[in-house]
Amino acid sequence: MRETWILSCGTELTLGQTVDTNAAWLAGQLAALGYRSVRHVTLPDDAVALRETLLQAAAVCDVVLLTGGLGPTVDDVTREALAAAAGVPLEVHPPSLEQMRAFFAARGREMPARNAVQAQIPLGATALPNTCGTAPGIGLRIGGKACYALPGVPFEMRAMFVQCVAPELRGTAAGEILLCRELHTFGLGESDLGVRIEDLMRRGRNPEVGTTAQFGQVDIRINAAAPTHADAEALLDQTEAELRHRLGAVVFGREADTLASVVGTLLLAQAWKLSTAESCTGGLIGHLLTDVPGASRYYVGGVVAYANEAKADALGVDRTALAAHGAVSEVVAREMAVGAARGFHTECAVAVTGIAGPDGGTAQKPVGLVYIGLHTPAGTSVCEYRFGPDAPRDVIRLRAARTALNLLRLALLDPAAGCCRLKPQGHRILPTIFLMFG
């Protein structure tokens, strides 16, 4: 495989004030194009250090990728360093200047004079259009090697790589390519899952299989090396099939699938609509659901019922029940789910009430106690979870939101039985106390 270095430029990166995610993303994209990333170097906003590293990289690898330092301020030194490394002067690129003026004009503003510097590129270089921001990227040759400088803002960088760099690199790599695929699972801890697929994770196997866990979700990465795309895809398909066979409904999707997008697909299949009632998750479930384009086809809306009055007023939760059992209780979770389904005229509803902390916990109701109510045409159930007491607030909230979506997913996989079937499955797959109510 041909080799690349990835350089990231920014004092905020070397000082540790920002974690660089660009290099890892680029490395994955490059692998799929047949380029193996063998070095990432992060540098401060220092034109001399950047020039030297560019020359060092160009001397030993085939393609150099660089992100950051293309902004309009004096600490943005990438343009200058590229020109110095290539031994050419900077010059204004009139089409980029025009494009930037148009970018500001489309937003009803005049371009600040300072931004003009972003239209400068080294003599003989190519300007890479920025479809999401102001600064163009730059493509040029340094020491005979292709070098691409992209913006540091991740979504601008990604769009530019896909539109301008990937098409140039595609098909130019010699020998093997590396394709990656990711499966997503929910409901089984990383080590329990690892035991079931230990033989597939053996080092040196092709495809390689590895796992990473975060907030209850465990992702499985599959990396296949092969001479052609078709061969690599076949290897990936084979291993994916084996993983799905072993893990069953624990696998909820692959690649860009999310719990929310999978729930959406399942709702569309039933032509059912969904509403939400959120207390401790504060709108996060609605946010996750509406992250999916087209969610309006199945998601009607929800209530963020943070205060007790909101639970009573907006969801019709019984005030006597609130007083007798407290807001974090099985009864209230059930009434929230039923109230949302009734109020929004939906077949399905999920409701979450819990204690996200760091304060508000008691011996009986510790931080991390969460009740999730689920209503489908097959019935209403409530599950109790303990995500604390040591986990931080944001972890408890995200685990609660994802668990709610996963419960809904499992119910939708068997819509006739619905949530009434959750108990045994839940007991097996969820590392939590799990109570069921009719």
Add this chain to the structure above:
Amino acid sequence: MRETWILSCGTELTLGQTVDTNAAWLAGQLAALGYRSVRHVTLPDDAVALRETLLQAAAVCDVVLLTGGLGPTVDDVTREALAAAAGVPLEVHPPSLEQMRAFFAARGREMPARNAVQAQIPLGATALPNTCGTAPGIGLRIGGKACYALPGVPFEMRAMFVQCVAPELRGTAAGEILLCRELHTFGLGESDLGVRIEDLMRRGRNPEVGTTAQFGQVDIRINAAAPTHADAEALLDQTEAELRHRLGAVVFGREADTLASVVGTLLLAQAWKLSTAESCTGGLIGHLLTDVPGASRYYVGGVVAYANEAKADALGVDRTALAAHGAVSEVVAREMAVGAARGFHTECAVAVTGIAGPDGGTAQKPVGLVYIGLHTPAGTSVCEYRFGPDAPRDVIRLRAARTALNLLRLALLDPAAGCCRLKPQGHRILPTIFLMFG
């Protein structure tokens, strides 16, 4: 200040399958000890490349930190590379071997034979005890410079740095230390903001000032170098005061402050309560508000009114207005805000309706068109924004949510005038079309 390089070792890092967070964490710790991190290099599991990079680093900086590659398998090459760089052989370190056997014994297991290799260290090096795992770290000198090799697992690495490395480095930093502070701004683009503080951002100035922008928020980092903590704090205070003087209400907070936490503080000061009505943001504003512990003191709840029926049913938006003007309109944003305040009995409410895309845009109402309704005791207003049409769905949603919180913040800064004062300020500070309605 003395300078450090941070090396991260692991093919999973160079291939982009794992994002390296160790380097950023170490850089922050080192800065507070008076060591400036000037380079991060990520390498594959390749003993030759690692040895060369160790020698390169030791030739130009004062202290080298290295993470990863200390595991028991053949692809863990750090021990070998360290020995080669120092020009000494590896030897077994009996106390480390004992410690590892005890680690396994405490877990009721016998130590696998292959783990023994983890007790090898270069001749003359120091073993750094691992209190959370098996592999000891290694401290040694390469080319006369201090070098520390730590595990790649973040929590093992952090514990070892705090226990073994920080005490050795503390007080050795030849005088100066580096303290960092971050201010957060909203409402002014990065280049417009840069112009106002250009002199403070001049290269070589102490404190150094730099900016980073994302989703409408621009953060200003201040890095002060000084002989003592007190001196550095004084420098930071001085520059912070100057920045606040120049930027006024554009600065909304510092360090852990968020728009949502600042809004919360301002609401508490007025003893006002808040509710939300969200369409295209789908619960994100509620989520951001309830990220703040104690948000229940001022945030009552909200409605995620994704479908038109939900806007009418749950917020009382006039169906005739919905039909006449469409859901994404000034009239509907206003009625959503008023409806939320009425339904939740709150003094304040924010409402968002817009087109997040990627589909659903028209010539008249393009993707990115967002109306934000704001209700306070001083009145109700609606602002129109165009965050698109090229920005991705998640960017449009986050910008809309943050802009809504910022509008509320500005209104609360002058509660008597409230949102009626927003027009001139908004026109000046917001890079968007901005329409006001009494």
